[in-house]
Amino acid sequence: MHNKIDVRGIQLDQALTLLEQALTAEKHASLEIQSSEQENTTALLKALAEHGASCEVLQAEEGQTIIASFAAEQVMKQKSYVVGSDTLGKGDDVIGHKLMNAFFNVSSDYEQAPASIFFMNTAAKLCVEGADALAALQKLEEKGTEIIVCGTCLDFFGIKDKLAVGRIGTMHDLIGIYHNQKEVISL
Structure with a gap:
């Protein structure tokens, strides 16, 4: 299953809370995260790595898109x-x-x-x-x-x-x- 979350324009602690909610709600094969702040992107990547995800970051004008894969799980x-x-x-x-x-x-x-x-x-x-x-x-x-x-x-x-x-x-x-x-x- 694939899921998307958008953390653009919100504070880091809120972004991490949204990520945790998405990860605990159900198992996903992949997760797409829209982020506008580099600090948020870095923290989200660290949190995703702790959950065993492999990640790719795509750059865009409005920020970054993180594609996280949970294939190993x-x-x-x-x-x-x-x-x-x-x-x-x-x-x-x-x-x-x-x-x-x-x-x-x-x-x-x-x-x-x-x-x-x-x-x-x-x-x-x-x-x-x-x-x-x-x-x-x-x-x-x-x-x-x-x-x-x-x-x-x-x-x-x-x-x-x-x-x-x-x-x-x-x-x-x-x-x-x-x-x-x-x-x-x-x-």
């Missing part, structure tokens, strides 16, 4: 997915492909994202050029999800040169996920 740090097929569910592969693509498309619309997703076996095909789920996986990667694709699987299917999202991984990556994450969901 969106990542579910203790949850990972392990995907072993390009279909979801057992049974018909046609509906299974549609369900898997729908799963990632819907998942990418949520504010929260898993810490990592490991793709192996036919699931590696979901991460290559032309794959139906590619845009959704790229969106999850932009939110901070680490996309890891089994290198042995890419080699087996002859698609290593078509990898379009994530990085090539090994069995060490998969074992690391199982050892280090509190929750691993297998699809």
